[in-house]
């Protein structure tokens with residue numbers, strides 16, 4: 520029996536057309552990150568297991584991690600996310616890196632999930648992080664950058680919504696709870712939209728001590744930023760931060776895309792304050808497009824010093840669903856391009872190769888026919904199938920007269936061009 524051609528469950532093969540689409544998606548992200556002066560970095564796809572054990576997401580660590588012992592008996596994980604790796608890298612050079620550190624990465628990650636709409640086992644994420652500033656201005660910058668990535672695809676407030684909050688609200692609403700009990704409650708609240716209402720209610724009843732606490736939680740979900748001030752000494756700085764974020768976004772024209780939502784808590788234990796998620800307004804695409812927030816105590820786990828940090832991760836699977844659902848794929852993504860040089864007979868092989876090399880040296884993407892055929896139609900067909908824009912034909916009689924024929928497959932025109940003017944002709948025609 521033949522070996523299966525299917526990739527491993529929940530992963531994708533990227534054929535050239537898929538890769539072209541992906542490169543375009545990543546290109547927009549790189550462009551926006553550069554405009555904000557973020558530097559690109561990279562990291563290994565495997566990481567010592569301990570990087571995740573202290574403070575990641577319990578669900579990821581206990582259920583979704585690809586983990587194994589290597590041949591040297593070391594506990595290793597294929598990275599399910601980048602934030603612990605980033606914290607480790609920054610901690611390793613905490614003294615020498617100029618701050619604030621503004622870094623981004625586009626990479627692949629693996630989580631052992633049940634594959635479905637918006638969820639795979641291997642996915643890509645854009646990670647953007649700002650470390651070294653505890654000011655809410657850093658939160659605003661990260662959020663604006665995230666919004667500008669979506670704007671880069673031509674999306675607007677009619678397509679998506681950012682919901683933001685602060686993790687400390689839950690602690691302020693339940694001041695008597697231990698940190699561990701609060702974490703457990705946060706995880707449950709994080710799953711609220713993913714669970715059936717009755718299931719959530721049952722779990723909540725087990726988590727909360729009294730019906731009074733349930734009422735308190737419901738009240739928290741209905742708070743507005745204005746309701747937060749003057750309630751308690753712990754809550755005041757949180758309210759101030761949130762009001763600052765809201766006012767900055769409003770002052771600079773981002774207000775229609777954002778909404779304060781106290782139900783946003785995020786599932787990772789390392790988040791310490793501001794948190795946000797971005798959702799498609801299309802109800803079919805229910806998974807978050809991005810998620811992020813502030814994690815001021817993660818770097819400290821890897822070194823001596825805490826470094827305040829904020830950032831987000833944006834997945835390619837939900838993003839692609841979003842882009843396609845809203846018809847935001849640019850029409851010119853798969854335009855014919857480049858030159859196909861036909862080989863009309865074996866006697867012309869050397870001349871054909873010489874011309875091909877000249878075109879390549881001039882920077883024109885050029886594909887050479889490897890097999891000779893006098894059937895011109897077949898060569899045109901081949902060039903069209905490969906999505907080339909021009910076909911260059913060297914015929915014996917034309918070569919003798921110093922001419923070549925160029926067919927433009929987009930315009931459907933054919934012209935005889937002097938051999939020494941071919942490069943200039945093609946460059947001009949490709950530009951027009």
Ligand code: HAM
Pocket residue numbers: 599600601602630632637638639640641642644646647648807808809810811812829830831832833834835836837838
């Ligand atoms: P996260 O919410 O786990 O956050 O992931 C961020 C985004 O990655 C999600 O909104 C989703 O688009 C995508 N994603 C996650 N898991 C999958 C999956 N199985 N299949 C497809 N897409 C997926 C983090 O990973 C944080 N480390 C983000 C962060 C960076 N926080 C601060 N800096």
